[in-house]
Amino acid sequence: MNFRETSSPEVDLSNCDREPIHMLGRVQRFGYLVAMSMDWIIQHVSANVEDVFGQGPDDLLGMPLAELLPASAIHTIRGRLQLLSPNEGSERAFSIDLLEDGRHFDLAVHISDSSIVIELEVADDASMHTINPGSLIKAMIARIQRCSTNEALFNECVRQLKAATGFDRVMLYRFADGGSGSVVAEALNRGLEPFHGLNYPASDIPRQARRLYLKNRIRIISNVDAVDVDVVPPTSPTGAPLDLSLSVTRAVSPIHIEYLKNMGVCASFSISIVIDDKLWGLFALHHYSPRHLAMEMRSTLDLFGEIISLVIEGRLAKQMRRIEEEARDAHDRVVGRLVATSPTMEELIDFADDFRELIPCDGFAVWAKDVVRTVGRCPFPDEMPGISRFLNRAAASRVYATDDLSSVYPKAQEFTDRAAGLLAIPISRSPRDYLIFFRKEIVETVSWAGRPDDKPVEYGPNGPRLTPRKSFETWQETVRGKSTPWSLADMRAAEALRVSILEVLLRFNEEAERQQQRATQNQELLIAELNHRVRNILSLMRALVVQSRxxxxxxxxxxxxxxxxxxxxxxxxxxxxxxxxxxxxxxxxxxxxxxxxxxxxxxxxxxxxxxxxxxxxxxxxxxxxxxxxxxxxxxxxxxxxxxxxxxxxxxxxxxxxxxxxxxxxxxxxxxxxxxxxxxxxxxxxxxxxxxxxxxxxxxxxxxxxxxxxxxxxxxxxxxxxxxxxxHGKESDQVNGQTADIVEDTALSALSGKSGLVVEDNMIISLDAEQILLDQGASRVLTAMNVSEARRIIENEAIHVALLDVNLGSETSFALVPALQEKGIPFVFVTGYGEKLDLPETVNAGVEAIKKPFAADQLIEALERAIARSGG
Incomplete structure (x- = not known):
């Protein structure tokens, strides 16, 4: 939307949320991009590809990838694609001699809609030769696991990341339910202003940015002053831009660049913390001069982020289990007393102390039959009918809770000092009766990194928007009219109490009456059924007597x-x-x-x-x-x-x-x-x-x-x-014959056979092994190299083999003579595409299927090989 409207539109935070930051059509200066169709024809390239391939965009667009890259590079890309699911992350390879000219590149591959996207970076071999990624992660996690509290764990995480990356500032940023968040841990160089404890509004990280942090869990910005590189052409023939949501070199939104510059930040790196498929927080790394991390280091830190997500999730779950166990014990005690006494609706006020132990509050009320009974700090009785009518607008069978009652019920401003938060449990439908828990106002001072509303309106390439703040000096806000929030444990305890009261107590009389009616109906049905059966038996006996005479x-x-x-x-x-x-x-x-x-x-x-x-x-x-x-x-x-x-x-x-x-x-x-x-x-x-x-x-x-x-x-x-x-165990007399059962299901040619899979990639090997077992193979042996495969062929009974052509430093062609000598049918799997040349020693008719292969494609090829061998 590159225009100015004549009238002044209403501009709010949603303008930032609508910025298409995943379709900017540019990559960062350090990256090179090639996007292909599913039949490996080049569709898009970054404008700087001539630095790598010696040919510009006009020369590469429309060219088959096989004419640009050697067979070994295509084999590597196909192998990575075999491990990918569409629109789910990227696969990476490091320090690849991509063009077989001595230059090494790091490579990332992902699938975007109907395109295969390859991103290249010049490999920084020196940065990783001194670091073993596995040892680095192991050492970092070992120190973190020794932390006894969550606060200590958060602090150790940021210290470890700062030591591993050398960034000037490393923060752990935790999101709140509304999208805002706060810095809960920080490690920084001396002389820098600390941000620990500061809060940031939701608009600082818009919704679409939070979605991208979920899809692509690491994000590097090497230099905010670098000029980005355009993707050529900007759109496909259908007019759609290339979706770079999963890109590792995607350019940065101008709004975010402006935001970082206002903070004085020159480079940044982020690692998402995802818990229960939700963005729980971020590790935000800032540097005040240009700084780039090699792709292998970034991938190592991506793994670190996933492990830390699991560690935090486990600790939070353990904490929640403990809280729920305590709540369950209190709930059982309360329900036990309720069952023992069977109180009326009005008498529930006698259990106020038990209910308040279950759900902590400052005041408790029972609203039953338009009469209120209260304990503790509550609104006055003449204010309760209005609250009841307000609650009647909520769902009849759900617990309702708010920590800011005056924002949804304006009259609550009159009694904020007594009840700022409310949790209501409906315990009947008609009339509406409630158990109501109140919490008093908590006056809180919140420290913000700059005023959240200090965002002047400007027009940008996507229409009017709120510009990033230019000041990040600590600004304090006094929050009034709110209570301590109701936690998830409070809500679960309230729901359990609602179910117990409704099902165990209030419905007791109704259930007893229903049981009586059901018993009467069952007795009548039993008598009718007995009469019916007796008459049938008598009729049958009469017919037998008459007809047998x-x-x-x-x-x-x-x-x-x-x-x-x-x-x-x-x-x-x-x-x-x-x-x-x-x-x-x-x-x-x-x-x-x-x-x-x-x-x-x-x-x-x-x-x-x-x-x-x-x-x-x-x-x-x-x-x-x-x-x-x-x-x-x-x-x-x-x-x-x-x-x-x-x-x-x-x-x-x-x-x-x-x-x-x-x-x-x-x-x-x-x-x-x-x-x-x-x-x-x-x-x-x-x-x-x-x-x-x-x-x-x-x-x-x-x-x-x-x-x-x-x-x-x-x-x-x-x-x-x-x-x-x-197996002949059912017959009374064994006579060598079995039952004549007609089976419609055709057996696979692989049923009962032993298979051999020769593949140097463990995940692809396991995938092929499972496909053969699912088709009825009795067993599947796997080998990662020629010597291991040759030993299996010599010592095991093999009926069919699947051979990956490229096994790293060797090929599987060396196994052909032994397989053909024993009459074992086989099929090649290759990432080299149509250019694969089989040795002359290979018998005619032997097939080679391309990676990534589908299960049915693999099975059909193996069955044809077995058929050719007469097996």
């Missing part, structure tokens, strides 16, 4: 038939009721009927099939069907003599139905029945009628053949027993 010639025979069928139903009922009316095994249903009727011939019945559980509602039907089948076989079929047998098998067919096949053999010749009795009707019609399945019975001369089909909704596989069945 026609098939009996004598009373004894009739009694035997009807008794057998009733016993079959009883056995089914016992099976399901013994297990609380749960599904039971199909095998158990059949076996129960066999053992009940022909116990001495049970060895002549062969059962085989997967472990299937049958829904309880299908039990009675299946029990009657198999009772009739066993009865008929014992009378007329395979079990009626001493030689016959029955083979009963079941499987899941292609339609996910359960097919049960009944085969009788070696018995007497079978004749089809001349008369269709009730038993035949049960066999042929029960399953289709009751379960929606199918039945066919074929009376062949050699023995009865029957097929029963159960629909999917009445059964399911017992997964816990499926593996045992597949």
């Amino acid at each position: 026609a098939g009996a010639k004598t009373v004894d025979e009739f009694a035997k038939i009807i008794g057998g069928r009733i016993q079959a139903l009883a056995r089914a009922h016992d099976q399901i009721t013994n297990d609380h009316y749960q599904a039971q095994s199909l095998r158990a249903i059949i076996q129960t009927e066999i053992e009940a009727y022909i116990g001495h011939k049970v060895s002549r019945v062969h059962l085989d099939g997967p472990p299937i559980l049958v829904d309880a509602k299908a039990f009675s039907t299946l029990a009657l069907v198999f009772h009739e089948m066993v009865t008929n076989s014992a009378k007329y079929g395979g079990l009626s003599d001493s030689r016959g047998s029955i083979d009963i098998r079941w499987r899941i067919d292609e339609h996910e139905a359960c097919e049960i096949l009944w085969r009788e053999s070696d018995g007497p010749p079978v004749q089809p029945p001349t008369r269709r009795g009730f038993g035949s009707t049960i066999i042929e019609r029960s399953i289709p009628h009751d379960l929606g399945g199918e039945v066919s019975v074929d009376y062949q001369l050699s023995g009865v053949r029957a097929r029963f089909l159960l629909p999917p909704q009445v059964f399911w596989l017992d997964e816990e027993k499926l593996d045992a069945h597949n």
Whole structure:
């Protein structure tokens, strides 16, 4: 917005918050930038790239990166990209001979929307040769962990950072909830004015800057007087500027440059402290002359910041746990007394001392049924109705708290000396009743680094804004009308108390009445269900008696038939009721009927099939069907003599139905029945009628053949027993056969095979290892160099291999002869792109996939290699 409006717009702090500081289109003088599309075509460069590549922006834009950088550099960049997630930080490499001309650069790579951004800095090898980053961090953390208090920890952190970086001033700046903050620790050179204890307004670090501190946790400004370098072109063909949120060389906002110059600062460096995904604070390092830290040192301090974030988070969490444990103990004591006495709403005032121990306050009130009862320092009774009406506008089921009541309820200015802060717990909906805690006014003097409102309006490239303060002399402000803030622990204690009062006490009578109503309803439902079941049982018994009469010639025979069928139903009922009316095994249903009727011939019945559980509602039907089948076989079929047998098998067919096949053999010749009795009707019609399945019975001369089909909704596989069945442990008689289960899921070609991953980057190696294991590989061995890989090939059974071409000082081509001699298929992985030349010794058809690779791309290449080898 590069314009002046004719009318004077209202200018406030939000003007600063709207400055697009992540899209300034410039980098700092010490950096060089190259941005590419995802197919590695150069889209943007910084205007100073000729210093590195000998070619200007006009020569580089639109050029494939492979024409600018040697293969080794592209391999390094691809390897770093493999470790990246889009829009999440950057990966770095240090002291790289990027152009293979003896010049060394530090390199940072990140992904910005649909672009790959590479940033270069001339490597300062001398600065890190004398420092081991790991040893530096270890020494710093060791000293910090010895600190017993948070204050000591903060002071030690700034001292360690000053010693490690040499900056003139190092501060720990902690943010408050509203965005403002204060300096809680400081280490500085002699002669400098201390800032410790000073407060800074939220506008000094606008919202969009705080968001960038979350995304990019370190920030270097080497020289505020240096002229920034433009990114060319400033926008893409679609008109969008390059987003430099994750850039390590991003230029600095002119407003922030002005702010630093007003403070006399020439260089700065910041390290974010992030706790629970929120910006808790910053280490702010200031220098009063130009100062630059090498990328490797900055990365080391980035790691230091992450570790310190975890240390502080752990200490704060421990402190919060202690406070919550004390509050929980007090809460339990209060609730115990409440439960023991069951007070009315009005009688809650008798527990004022307990409530005030739980939530510290200066006054406590119970507002119930438009009457107030108070203890301690509170507003006067005639002021409480107004407070109640104010609270009625808040949410009905939430705790409300403020430490500045007069700012939201102006009438509170009349009693600020008695109640400046308020916390209210709603304990009913209609009418609105409350427990109210009051805190008195605390007059506080706040020291600011300059007057926060001392910001004149100026017009800048982004419209009217408040300029940075030009004075940072300590300015003190007296704050009135506010109480001690309500802490997170206070709010949690209040919410727990609200739940306890509502659920344990105030709803007791309502719950008792509801329980009584529910008991009455359950009794009525139980009686109705009992009547229903009794009528069904009586109807079933009547049908069995009537239908069984026609098939009996004598009373004894009739009694035997009807008794057998009733016993079959009883056995089914016992099976399901013994297990609380749960599904039971199909095998158990059949076996129960066999053992009940022909116990001495049970060895002549062969059962085989997967472990299937049958829904309880299908039990009675299946029990009657198999009772009739066993009865008929014992009378007329395979079990009626001493030689016959029955083979009963079941499987899941292609339609996910359960097919049960009944085969009788070696018995007497079978004749089809001349008369269709009730038993035949049960066999042929029960399953289709009751379960929606199918039945066919074929009376062949050699023995009865029957097929029963159960629909999917009445059964399911017992997964816990499926593996045992597949190993032959489920069959009653081991005959070398397994259940005929149709599996739709195709197995990967890697299933059950051993793999070898040769990769010198541990994280990429672990990633590839997990991909192979997820595809069913039995084990995956990893190697970081040729000698280790050759030992594995010689001594281990390997079925497939994945080879990273570049292994640092060697290549994996040396492994090709050993792999081809053993017939082990393999696939290359490379960061060199399409220019990879394979040795002539490599068999035709061997593939090479590019980094960064996707899981499906890797698996498909390995499966093709296995297929080519005949594996």
